[in-house]
Amino acid sequence: xxxxxxxxxxxxxxxxxxxxxxxxxxxxxxxxxxxxxxxxxxxxxxxxxxxxxxxxxxxxxxxxxxxxxxxxxxxxxxxxxxxxxxxxxxxxxxxxxxxxxxxxxxxxxxxxxxxxxxxxxxxxxxxxxxxxxxxxxxxxxxxxxxxxxxxxxxxxxxxxxxxxxxxxxxxxxxxxxxxxxxxxxxxxxxxxxxxxxxxxxxxxxxxxxxxxxxxxxxxxxxxxxxxxxxxxxxxxxxxxxxxxxxxxxxxxxxxxxxxxxxxxxxxxxxxxxxxxxxxxxxxxxxxxxxxxxxxxxxxxxxxxxxxxxxxxxxxxxxxxxxxxxxxxxxxxxxxxxxxxxxxxxxxxxxxxxxxxxxxxxxxxxxxxxxxxxxxxxxxxxxxxxxxxxxxxxxxxxxxxxxxxxxxxxxxxxxxxxxxxxxxxxxxxxxxxxxxxxxxxxxxxxxxxxxxxxxxxxxxxxxxxxxxxxxxxxxxxxxxxxxxxxxxxxxxxxxxxxxxxxxxxxxxxxxxxxxxxxxxxxxxxxxxxxxxxxxxxxxxxxxxxxxxx
Numbered sequence: 001x002x003x004x005x006x007x008x009x010x011x012x013x014x015x016x017x018x019x020x021x022x023x024x025x026x027x028x029x030x031x032x033x034x035x036x037x038x039x040x041x042x043x044x045x046x047x048x049x050x051x052x053x054x055x056x057x058x059x060x061x062x063x064x065x066x067x068x069x070x071x072x073x074x075x076x077x078x079x080x081x082x083x084x085x086x087x088x089x090x091x092x093x094x095x096x097x098x099x100x101x102x103x104x105x106x107x108x109x110x111x112x113x114x115x116x117x118x119x120x121x122x123x124x125x126x127x128x129x130x131x132x133x134x135x136x137x138x139x140x141x142x143x144x145x146x147x148x149x150x151x152x153x154x155x156x157x158x159x160x161x162x163x164x165x166x167x168x169x170x171x172x173x174x175x176x177x178x179x180x181x182x183x184x185x186x187x188x189x190x191x192x193x194x195x196x197x198x199x200x201x202x203x204x205x206x207x208x209x210x211x212x213x214x215x216x217x218x219x220x221x222x223x224x225x226x227x228x229x230x231x232x233x234x235x236x237x238x239x240x241x242x243x244x245x246x247x248x249x250x251x252x253x254x255x256x257x258x259x260x261x262x263x264x265x266x267x268x269x270x271x272x273x274x275x276x277x278x279x280x281x282x283x284x285x286x287x288x289x290x291x292x293x294x295x296x297x298x299x300x301x302x303x304x305x306x307x308x309x310x311x312x313x314x315x316x317x318x319x320x321x322x323x324x325x326x327x328x329x330x331x332x333x334x335x336x337x338x339x340x341x342x343x344x345x346x347x348x349x350x351x352x353x354x355x356x357x358x359x360x361x362x363x364x365x366x367x368x369x370x371x372x373x374x375x376x377x378x379x380x381x382x383x384x385x386x387x388x389x390x391x392x393x394x395x396x397x398x399x400x401x402x403x404x405x406x407x408x409x410x411x412x413x414x415x416x417x418x419x420x421x422x423x424x425x426x427x428x429x430x431x432x433x434x435x436x437x438x439x440x441x442x443x444x445x446x447x448x449x450x451x452x453x454x455x456x457x458x459x460x461x462x463x464x465x466x467x468x469x470x471x472x473x474x475x476x477x478x479x480x481x482x483x484x485x486x487x488x489x490x491x492x493x494x495x496x497x498x499x500x501x502x503x504x505x506x507x508x509x510x511x512x513x514x515x516x517x518x519x520x521x522x523x524x525x526x527x528x529x530x531x532x533x534x535x536x537x538x539x540x541x542x543x544x545x546x547x548x
Contacts, residue, residue, distance in 0.1 A: 040123030041301030043282030099191030188216035384425035391436035
């Protein structure tokens with residue numbers, strides 16, 4: 001007899017691979033890395049934050065002690081791309097910062113001490129909402145740490161071995177003999193991309209250089225410069241004892257950057273490199289147009305701060321966790337309700353409130369993904385779930401003052417809420433109302449901006465044809481006996497439209513939008529009608545279809 005088994009979730013597999021690789025090690029150190037070269041977009045949450053945090057949870061459940069580190073590459077040079085220059089009031093003047101360390105570039109808005117602090121805030125201030133206890137380091141700090149200094153010294157002592165390994169990956173551009181794999185900081189023009197190292201004094205921990213940009217020469221503390229990028233990556237692994245690190249797809253090419261770093265770790269620096277897993281980029285969509293992959297220095301995308309204004313962090317965590325790590329995903333703030341609906345559906349499936357029209361293994365993966373997307377303890381019973389589009393409707397049909405209390409009252413009167421909500425449910429309703437309000441204000445397409453007509457203007461009624469009124473009257477009769485909720489309304493409308501022609505179906509919807517919202521089109525109407533009192537809806541239809 002064939003036994004059917006559910007496939008293991010890809011994140012459970014990653015965790016199992018880590019445990020096999022490190023065997024009996026009780027502590028597992030995980031690391032992510034980001035360059036603060038500009039916009040700190042939500043695509044960066046995918047591998048460096050959410051994936052590591054989900055793996056961490058599994059490893060901790062298995063009895064391991066786990067640390068989640070995040071390294072910010074702040075010694076990297078500022079390239080002065082067009083998008084970076086445009087961040088300043090005077091782009092031409094800002095071009096003088098090209099080649100400076102990111103940490104040295106001024107804040108273009110004059111509200112923080114430097115470029116890094118300005119752009120890190122909208123990401124770093126929200127880390128705790130997407131992951132548990134992330135330890136953040138900058139490379140500016142790391143180069144001053146003894147553990148990093150030891151590795152830098154080791155690399156410079158073994159520079160010929162290091163050169164031989166790196167040259168295997170450089171094709172026609174090998175480094176010459178006596179190459180010094182270090183980028184000094186010029187003390188005159190402040191560039192870190194132009195000074196040529198001439199001599200190293202490991203005792204004083206300084207490097208002698210001459211700057212190709214300004215001609216200045218001096219000795220530079222090796223705390224202020226940086227290693228060649230391949231060596232920097234490998235050195236950080238060794239200095240921080242990194243054991244697991246995800247990496248973007250650009251590093252995943254066979255014989256590419258990560259392979260070269262693994263080679264350096266094993267054959268030059270004599271340590272076991274971290275196990276890793278690749279992940280795909282996240283695209284940015286606006287108004288249905290894919291603008292390409294999110295990018296920091298190109299300022300493409302939006303930040304975690306932007307996300308949490310309009311949706312819960314768990315929604316984005318779920319979207320990343322349910323999706324295969326090598327599948328390109330896209331995100332669009334104007335379609336945020338779509339991601340919320342995916343998450344809400346998974347929650348209902350998890351609690352057994354709804355059965356998905358899917359294979360058993362797919363449902364199991366949904367449940368596991370929902371489980372891994374949570375940062376707080378999961379309640380035994382599902383709290384009340386306010387649909388996002390219902391929240392969008394409520395914030396437009398109820399007064400802003402006393403919105404929460406009025407919304408709960410409306411939800412109870414329409415039968416959506418069957419009893420007084422518990423404190424957790426109240427908190428969730430309040431949160432979703434606020435996020436829906438922000439979404440309408442910031443990103444919602446025009447079709448979602450609707451205002452209910454409290455009274456029926458005479459000219460509007462007279463604008464309807466006799467056939468419009470017949471269609472509305474027939475629908476009204478079908479509405480009378482049904483239970484008043486979104487699903488029943490939707491099914492009733494589908495059943496009715498299946499009995500009329502396509503053109504009459506279009507006439508019906510146009511008439512419905514007209515009599516309720518004073519416009520000829522809008523979002524799906526069933527959720528809106530469900531949030532209105534049934535008798536009020538029937539009375540409006542009766543008023544508009546009556547003679548006179």
